[in-house]
Amino acid sequence: MTETRCTVFARTLYDGASEEAQRDMLIGIEGGRIAFITSGDAAGASHFADIVTPGLIDLQINGAADVQFNDDPTVDALARIAQGAAEGGTAHILPTFITAPGRDYTQAIAAARAAIEAGVPGILGLHLEGPFLSPRRPGIHDPAAIRPMDSEDIELLTQPFPGPLLLTVAPEELPEGAAQALTRAGVILFAGHSAATATEVEQAAAEGLSGATHLFNAMSQIGPREPGVVGAVLTSERMYAGIIADGHHVAWRNVALAARLMPDRLCLVTDAMRSLAGVETSFDLHGETIHLVDGRLTNDKGTLAGAHVAMDESLRNMIAQGIASPGAAVRMASHNPAAALGLQNALGSLRVGHRASLTLFDADMYAKMTICDGHVLRP
Template sequence: MTQSLHLLHVDAFTPQGWVRDACISIAAGKITDIFPYKNGMPMPEGKCLERKGWIASPGWIELQINGAFGVDFAEEPQRMWEIAARLPEFGFTAFLPTIVTSPPAVFQQAIEVWKGGPPTGWQGAIPLGLHFEGPFLNPKKKGAHNPQLLQPPNPNLVADWDAANGVRLVTLAPELPGAYELAQTLRERGIVLSIGHSYATYEEALTAFEQGFRYVTHLYNAMTPLEYRAPGLVGAVLTHPEITVSLIADGIHVHPAMLKLAYQTRSPDHVVLVTDAMSALGMPPGRYPLGGKQEVFVDGHSARLADGTLAGSLLKPADALRNMMTFCDAPMEKILPCLTSTPAAVLGLSNKGTLQVGADADLTLLDPEGNLAMTLVGGEIVYEA
């Protein structure tokens, strides 16, 4: 039987706020206790790690990542578990491998790889399912997606798309003919619907909200912008704070002032920080693959197609956290939910994204300077700086 683990003298971020100088007790992959640990108290039985001043956050959950360490999930879906094993190096404890617009066989292969499960003895960030970003996107807002592979909404292409097969999130353009019928089918199968890569007007966006779209993929990017006579999709989102949005907080995809504006229009439980990282994450500058048989040029700051179009990011979640704290002039506790409890809520998960008794013991720990120091998944240390 695995012995219990106790993290001592950490500052724990819980749903009730900070528990300073805390002990977090873990057993059988679950959090069993969180309490202030005062000097002179007896050592708990089991393995004890004293980490004075460290910040204990719920494990970080990523809803949009295209790849890392030279591997693109849409180009090599069979390597999903291999890359998942290394994502704790960035503080991720769970994530959705994201498959961008690709041939239908690629989406099917991703489903089979996810359903096949991890190899024996595997440890890493848990793939909670899949995010299919495409192929039902508007060609006018294709971004870095291969336009030759875009498709109109087609129920025949989604026969195996359901939550039981791991498809948890689908991004599509609701203004396309047949999109609402397809969306209803996906929603009935337990899939979260997201608006993205869309040329929707303000009015079409409101209709999409009524049709069950409650999430928006990388707000501002690849969608109709805010104009004073034509509010567009962005205007619809900014004036409807009940819609959850994802943001790429690298300061490149979106101006810091616009990130702050989006954050100010809604509570943190309706904001998700995503990296939208591509295969060059964790790699040196060079040329890297992107789904749809495309090549991306990486200079160490951004990832772009040959024509200069942004093609994912190189953003790390710790940097996204720091950036949003700076851009929004907000303390850490006001931004941490955007990496933890909010993405968990998007997927309907109550056992992740939170530090409380009975929750999964997934933790991301930062040192007193705010640098990633340790990642735990299911109570096991899977990364230590």
Template sequence: MNAIAYTGCDIHDGNRLHPGAVLVMEDDVCAGIESTVPPGARVVTLDGGTLCPGLVDLQVNGGGGVMFNDAPTVETLRTIAEAHRRMGTTALLPTLITDRRHMSRAAIAAAVEAVGKVPGIIGLHLEGPHLSQARKGAHDASLIRPLDDDDMAMLCTAAAKLPKLMLTVAAETVTPAQIAQLSAAGVIVSLGHSDAGFEACRAAFAAGARCTTHLFNAMSGLGHREPGLVGATLDGAGAAGIIADGIHVHPTAIRAALHAKVAGSMFLVSDAMAPAGTDIDRFTLNGREILRRGGRLTLADGTLAGADLSLPQAIRVMVNEVGISREQAIVMATAAPAGVLRHKGSAGHLTVGARSEVVHLAPDLSTARPLTD
């Protein structure tokens, strides 16, 4: 028997917390979550904290000092994935920010090649370029454009080649018919960077969009007469990613959103950029310098440009500032994002009999590291 029993900490299976339990692993397979150490198992005692599934991040723009937009290649994806793995994220969607069509094609080709070759890469997220100029955020306005027939063909073909393809669009720049076609092809359509009103957003969700990209940021707000994309999302349509760094969204707004949404339909994203996992203090995106100061990433005019955040840090904010339980916060970084992808693998869960990536979340929730590293 090659079983290893991990004790001295709590166990989270992606859905539920098991205080003081024993995690039994055998050759990277979850053999059980037990109350006692099984006979014959080698015991490893940890100093507190929580063992949980590897974290799942659906919005990763960069890491390890590089941006996916700078060079959409397999080697770039390897650098990004390795940087995030060191911070506890073992499954991610590399994200290409609004760029030219040839860059989108290169990103698709790199992701197709990387899946199965680069640990952690499970698909691709294209955030743009079919967005609202009014809500562009840090995206380059000159690169934003309508969704045309060539784009549709490229995206539908990519969805057939990739295990998971997420696409962020603005509800006002695409038609319900386009959303329906993309969804039927397997694309996970997410609404974001949008100034659309409530009815347009509701029509987009009805057509097949099933997610909202970084809720509250770069979108029409919740007005009492015009609820906008925030209102359409909180009204029950789709899942929603949230950047929980205490900067992008006030903890009170996150708390209100959690009260409105069905449990498990909100998930954490890092929206991480090149500095993730490094100490660099500046980098470029589409030729524009972005500065890292005091936990913020900004353009020269102060516009937020991604986040200086890891998923363990987001979990910590959710517990310490938003005020939810550790159990719920970990769900938002494991099973919840995996559920958005409808992922058929074990990502986001500790399932008995399945191969499982496990990370050790520190007692103060600030860091996580893979159990096997």
């Protein structure tokens, strides 16, 4: 449902830019944009919430609502994934297509392009995670499908695309000149599933690499004499990083370290699979059975296979662990990911003239309504 005009009352408002809370605020929506933000009371408001934030943005989500993007790269599947993500307060997603054989990723590009052009609410762009990864750090990705990038890939990936296109690569595996060619065309490059040295990351950053995918996971770690991908990102002044705050992927002390060192560059991501907002407790992933047990997704060997966490749960985790204040956690789920995509002037903070994307929570930070460009995704 699209509401051309409505007013949202927030008992507490976090605007995404500041950590400070504002009390008893009215947000006016008109024509898919924020028309006004002012103090007031709830009388006459269309919607009411204990807490209101900018619409949450997830840079990495593989599936939801019993749909996996890799298994069904279609517009209908993307609409279902966006709806499933919205149950956890996510207004905008980069549906994520992981390593697949050959140039299967072109199916994902076509589906995301069609969804954006059709105006499917919530589909912001596309995240391709692979297949240009390190065979030394495959994680749950199919090792047989990991391969080097070639000139045809560069040609395909640099074609015009109607939204942000984020590409996760192992920078040490890229051919010479590839990073520059991709970033000149507007592709956002993140390092992931990488065994790169810090020097290799810094060289790639000079050529346009701007972040890292699921920080700490499937990448070279900090050692006494080699900082690895993790050290290079933590000590960078400009690189962003997604992080999975589910208590399974990254130790809370490491999450806290990242939040302390890069508060304006850390982005909460879910890395969610089809089980999120679904009913399945097991599913197939390139020939392996993935099981959901106690909120943890693994294959039969115990290898983590994506996550089963929503964005609102990630916020609650950050707050409950004492890692971030509510305002800081909100910033990591809204403003920071918007900035990572270069969209901070339209999304990620509540400002007059910005796109009308909001998440409405109860007092315990459980998402109750998700609004995307004035369109109510949930309920």
